[in-house]
Amino acid sequence: MISNQILQNTIDGLKSITKIDINVMDIEGKVLASTEENKEDYNSAVVSFVASQAESQLVQGYHFFKIFDDLQVEFVISVKGDGEEVYKVGKIASFQIQNLLVAYKERFDKDNFVKNLLLDNLLxxxxxxxxxxxxxxxxxxxxxxxxxxxxxxxxxxxxxxxxxxxxxxxxxxxxxxxxxxxxxxxxxxxxxxxxxxxxxxxxxxxxxxxxxxxxxxxxxxxxxxxxxxxxxxxxxxxxxxxxxxxxxxxxxxxxxxxxxxxLIYQLPIPLCKMFIKEIFDGKTPDQFDEETITTINKFFENSLNVSETSRQLYIHRNTLVYRLDKLQKTTGLDLRVFEDAITFKIALMVVKYMNHMDYMNY
The missing domain is CATH 3.30.70.270 (Reverse transcriptase/Diguanylate cyclase domain)
Incomplete structure (x- = not known):
């Protein structure tokens, strides 16, 4: 539950204060975090210590301490040395990691609760x-x-x-x-x-x-x-x-x-197809050439203003009018008329939605 990096940061901080080496191991003796450069193998000693009734023990020049999670041994800490000060450092390290374990477990419980809450998995x-x-x-x-x-x-x-x-x-x-x-x-x-x-x-x-x-x-x-x-x-x-x-x-x-x-997102696809066929008679906006698409988008951006659109497209006003007339002949919709412009805008969005759903189902 607690990452090895968190354990390492914790004992590094303790060593910087106490100058005493600390190891954190799992119940099989595998070292999870250590401040020693040359870590010794204490697998058999850790396994024996975990099986014993003792909560702390002095083994081969190291103080061993148990960290519990719901009465089960979760970690074993070894602190190098056999003096009273070393024992105190071991107790402090044990206390610190025990509190970390409790805090992470509480966060994990809340995390699980929130996930199940979001996914509607709870009565x-x-x-x-x-x-x-x-x-x-x-x-x-x-x-x-x-x-x-x-x-x-x-x-x-x-x-x-x-x-x-x-x-x-x-x-x-x-x-x-x-x-x-x-x-x-x-x-x-x-x-x-x-x-x-x-x-x-x-x-x-x-x-x-x-x-x-x-x-x-x-x-x-x-x-x-x-x-x-x-x-x-x-x-x-x-x-x-x-x-x-x-x-x-x-x-x-x-x-x-x-x-x-x-609203469009919640429309059934068959209804969308029927609408597009009715508006464009089989030809959809994504089949228009790039020049036409650019003209349409810029015209909508400028709130159907012919003069401003032609200026931003760097074309003569009559050229824009010609393009709009050509689009009207193709679709039957005059974008200079507000009602036709609204219909066309909705149709563009419906086509986007249909293309997205086709992609998702591909």
């Missing part, structure tokens, strides 16, 4: 019972963030996200799969979506600068009871997916700000 009565046992408040404002990394098993991202939020905070940070890091954030009473988005941008900027990792961050809606955390998580998942389909230039997206993309 309602279990949610409240386990919350009480783990000292987790139930009626508190919370929101769920998902941080999606491009690389699988990117532990640097996970640790960086954890470093942003204090260890003693009431927020929970975990991972439910190889690429997604989940943050269940407790909110203040007056926190709204503006503060929630600011937090997401802090995470994004920190990861971009410290880990040099490109990520997408999505968040769900605010919930007031722990039983509803899974709903906020599902909303964040949908926001992440919808954002990547329709708003790929945005790296932070909230479920409360998905607009028409949320």
């Amino acid at each position: 309602l009565v279990d949610i409240y019972n386990r919350s009480k046992k783990l000292h987790i408040e139930t009626e508190v404002k919370r929101v769920v963030y998902i941080v999606e990394t491009k690389l699988e098993k990117d532990n640097n991202v996970l640790e960086t996200v954890r470093s942003i939020f204090p260890a003693k905070s009431k927020d929970f940070i975990t991972a439910v799969d190889e690429r997604n890091i989940i943050l269940v954030k407790e909110l203040k009473d007056n926190d709204g979506y503006e503060e929630i988005e600011k937090t997401a941008k802090v995470i994004l900027d920190t990861l971009n600068s410290e880990v040099m990792s490109n990520v997408y961050i999505a968040f769900g809606t605010v919930v007031n009871d722990i039983k509803d955390v899974s709903r906020s998580y599902k909303e964040a998942r949908m926001a992440l997916e919808v954002g990547k389909i329709f708003y790929s230039d945005r790296y932070v997206i909230g479920y409360n700000n998905l607009g028409i993309g949320r």
Whole structure:
């Protein structure tokens, strides 16, 4: 449960203070962390010590100590020397690692609880019972963030996200799969979506600068009871997916700000195909040439303003009008007419959604 690196850092710190060598071993005598350059083999001595009733023992110039987890020996510590001071250092090291074990176990229990909570694997009565046992408040404002990394098993991202939020905070940070890091954030009473988005941008900027990792961050809606955390998580998942389909230039997206993309995402594919056939009569926008696509996108960016669009495209106004007329003959839609422009814009989004679903099912 505790990584070897954490154990190593702990005993390195103790040695720097006491100048006494310390080893941490498993119950079979395998050395997990050590401050000695030339580690000796104490496998048989450790196995005998673990089998004995003694909690500490002096063996071949080393003090041995047991570290317990639920009455079972988890680690054995050996401290070099046989004096009273060495014994005290061994007791201090044992106490320190014992506390680390308890703290990590509590975090592991909370981590498991939060994962099962997010995935809807708990009965309602279990949610409240386990919350009480783990000292987790139930009626508190919370929101769920998902941080999606491009690389699988990117532990640097996970640790960086954890470093942003204090260890003693009431927020929970975990991972439910190889690429997604989940943050269940407790909110203040007056926190709204503006503060929630600011937090997401802090995470994004920190990861971009410290880990040099490109990520997408999505968040769900605010919930007031722990039983509803899974709903906020599902909303964040949908926001992440919808954002990547329709708003790929945005790296932070909230479920409360998905607009028409949320509606299109929930449409059945047969209905989408029927709509596209009705609008384009078999020819879809992704079959248009690059010049036409560029013209359409720039026209929408400039709110259907012909003069501004032609200026930004570095073409004569009449050239733009000619292109729009040509598009109208092809599709029957005049983008200069607001109703036709709305229909065309929705159709473009529907095509994006269909292409995404085809890719996912490929």
